[in-house]
Amino acid sequence: MDQPWLVLGDFNVIRRDSESVGGNPRPLISMLEFNDCIDHCGLLETSSSGQNMSWCNGHGGASRSWAKLDRVLMNNAFASLFPSVHFNYLSRKSYDHCMMVVFSDHLATSYGLSPFRFLNMWCLHDGFLMCVKEAWNKQDVASGLLKLSIRLKRAKLALRAWNKNVFGKVDVNIRALEERLDFLENQLQSDFSEELEDDFVATKTEIEIWEKREASRLGQIAKKKWLTEGIKTRSFFIRLLTKGDIIKEDVVEAARDFFRGAPLSRFYSSSFIVLIPKVPEPSGFDKFHPISLCSVAYKIFSKIIVNRLNSILDSLVSHEQGAFISRRSIFENITLAQKMSARGLRQGDPLSPYLFILMEEVLTRLLRKHFEEGQIGKFSHPIGAPLVSHLLYADDILIFANGGKRSIKNLMHTPDIYERRSSQQISRDKSALFLSKLISTSRKRSLLSLTGFKEGKFPVTYLGVPLFAFRILSSNNLWSDFFRAKYLRHGHFSTYKARPIDSRFWRSIVKMLPKVMDNVNVLVRGGNASFWFDRWLASGPLSIHVEDVINNGLRLQDCWSNNLWDEDFLRELVSEEVVEEILQMPINDTRGPDLFVWKPSTNGRFSTRTAWEVVRKRGQELPWHDWFWHQLLPKRISICLWKIWMECLPVDIQVQRKGVSLASACDCCDRR
Numbered sequence: 001m002d003q004p005w006l007v008l009g010d011f012n013v014i015r016r017d018s019e020s021v022g023g024n025p026r027p028l029i030s031m032l033e034f035n036d037c038i039d040h041c042g043l044l045e046t047s048s049s050g051q052n053m054s055w056c057n058g059h060g061g062a063s064r065s066w067a068k069l070d071r072v073l074m075n076n077a078f079a080s081l082f083p084s085v086h087f088n089y090l091s092r093k094s095y096d097h098c099m100m101v102v103f104s105d106h107l108a109t110s111y112g113l114s115p116f117r118f119l120n121m122w123c124l125h126d127g128f129l130m131c132v133k134e135a136w137n138k139q140d141v142a143s144g145l146l147k148l149s150i151r152l153k154r155a156k157l158a159l160r161a162w163n164k165n166v167f168g169k170v171d172v173n174i175r176a177l178e179e180r181l182d183f184l185e186n187q188l189q190s191d192f193s194e195e196l197e198d199d200f201v202a203t204k205t206e207i208e209i210w211e212k213r214e215a216s217r218l219g220q221i222a223k224k225k226w227l228t229e230g231i232k233t234r235s236f237f238i239r240l241l242t243k244g245d246i247i248k249e250d251v252v253e254a255a256r257d258f259f260r261g262a263p264l265s266r267f268y269s270s271s272f273i274v275l276i277p278k279v280p281e282p283s284g285f286d287k288f289h290p291i292s293l294c295s296v297a298y299k300i301f302s303k304i305i306v307n308r309l310n311s312i313l314d315s316l317v318s319h320e321q322g323a324f325i326s327r328r329s330i331f332e333n334i335t336l337a338q339k340m341s342a343r344g345l346r347q348g349d350p351l352s353p354y355l356f357i358l359m360e361e362v363l364t365r366l367l368r369k370h371f372e373e374g375q376i377g378k379f380s381h382p383i384g385a386p387l388v389s390h391l392l393y394a395d396d397i398l399i400f401a402n403g404g405k406r407s408i409k410n411l412m413h414t415p416d417i418y419e420r421r422s423s424q425q426i427s428r429d430k431s432a433l434f435l436s437k438l439i440s441t442s443r444k445r446s447l448l449s450l451t452g453f454k455e456g457k458f459p460v461t462y463l464g465v466p467l468f469a470f471r472i473l474s475s476n477n478l479w480s481d482f483f484r485a486k487y488l489r490h491g492h493f494s495t496y497k498a499r500p501i502d503s504r505f506w507r508s509i510v511k512m513l514p515k516v517m518d519n520v521n522v523l524v525r526g527g528n529a530s531f532w533f534d535r536w537l538a539s540g541p542l543s544i545h546v547e548d549v550i551n552n553g554l555r556l557q558d559c560w561s562n563n564l565w566d567e568d569f570l571r572e573l574v575s576e577e578v579v580e581e582i583l584q585m586p587i588n589d590t591r592g593p594d595l596f597v598w599k600p601s602t603n604g605r606f607s608t609r610t611a612w613e614v615v616r617k618r619g620q621e622l623p624w625h626d627w628f629w630h631q632l633l634p635k636r637i638s639i640c641l642w643k644i645w646m647e648c649l650p651v652d653i654q655v656q657r658k659g660v661s662l663a664s665a666c667d668c669c670d671r672r
Helices: 028-041 076-081 120-124 128-136 144-166 170-190 194-221 235-243 248-259 296-316 330-342 352-372 405-422 441-451 470-474 478-488 504-517 567-573 576-583 608-615 635-645 652-657
Strands: 006-010 048-050 070-074 086-089 100-103 272-277 288-293 390-393 396-399 520-523 595-598
Touching (some): 144 248, 170 194, 352 390
Antiparallel strands (some): 006 070, 390 396
16 A cells, blocks of 8 residues: 555454563464564554553452553555654553554644633632632732722732642652552563552542542543543633622722723723634634633623613614514514525633624615615515515624615625624625626626625525524514514414415425414403404403404404493394403503413413424323433433334345345344
């Protein structure tokens, strides 16, 4: 083979007698065949360090045996490409084989100062909180933000010193113990004694203790979630905040100082930047997502601002934006975008998404203004539907415009204004122009040249995700207004009959609506609910009590007079019995739109979890349910057990029952 080739692993055979200690002699024929194979393939032994033997049978006392079963082999091409390659046998722990690590002497280079890292293993030590308390409670003349920064810096220095004194360098301690373990194992291989055996076992136990600490440290670096212990990276702050008597008062005082207008120093505002690749082999900085690792104190202040903005953001940001705002759904923009197409700061800061969409509101209002003034031509719309000029989800935007030359020129001018005002740039290499199939080739070429965009292909995929029918009933926004105008034309959902020309998406909503409406009650406030078709009475929609509905568009408020029910008018509509039931329900003084209450949820709000409980078909719960689906069993084991019980595991006999012909053979002994 001319290509570089590295072969490594457990070969389960030795090359010579000197590669085994203790146990039965190895067959000579096996060694000869192995050596012939290595020579025939043109492979070379790679130099190693560490232990001489890579395998041990794990027995105690004189019955223990060792052998060199694991090795690394390479061909000449690999040796020429990596002349300094070598490998190291790691110390054997609970496993019977040594792990191997291959090196090529290319050492990693670090840049800049090493950041302070809180180590989860500190929490497991009894002296940890005492160390923090002693460093924190020293007297300081400063207050507010400055006081908190001084105490955090002092606690950081104290923890570094405490870590060095108590733990030392964990990896250095483990390495020293591993070297001692290797030495003792070599001594046992040459001359067994009870004293050496006891020392060997004690050293192995001590290594296990230190390795648990190292596993905690490495797992934290690797962002591993400790499911069993529940320790998080921020456990330092969480644990101390719950203590109260250590840092709580200082954090609250610093937050008050910040919201009184004190500027944030670089201690709080500086952050580490992590670059997350967007593609497998990034070739430039534009191929990375920059993520800021902000300080915890900074995130606390940002989170408070975010919580305060939440209550007013919906009224500040236009309905074209579907990201980061409570009670708005990406699903709405997705389905609306698909329907329209069918017709022809610092990342890591909790506050950043809100600041970003507030900046994008400038672009939204610029576009809306130019559409309303006629500078940009409108895209084709259903009669009576609201204008859908564009849709946003965070930094993704879809613009629906007429393809006239003047319209496109003004459309391209609008983002230029936004770029100058916001310092944000549109990524033209990611932008595309979607054109009608009826447009001529010359016109298409002209528009592509005018915009500088590439041509997109239908269908447009805009973060495609399903949507539940409840939003059609309860929402009053751009999405629901558009679909009501297109399909219902001021009618009610319960009276709509699906047509063959309707989209698959709309037909699926119509199919689901009866089940949704059966689980919705109307809380009457302003009286805009349908008198006939909405479930505002406990007995159900009034349309079920009459043969012919008069005035399909009748609203509850049409049956009120001076904040009371118009009894005479009610008697013209329904029976005396129903009138009595209606009169028992007082008119609510609270004004505003009527609310749709989702009955399966305890708080009346729609959720996918409760919707699934409504639509799912439950089978009979069998006695073995808790055994197969136990929370401690891995899901793949549970599924395998279920398949076995239900006789659907694809073993030969089950495959043959499905009509697939297989050779009749025993997997264990090859009998036919």
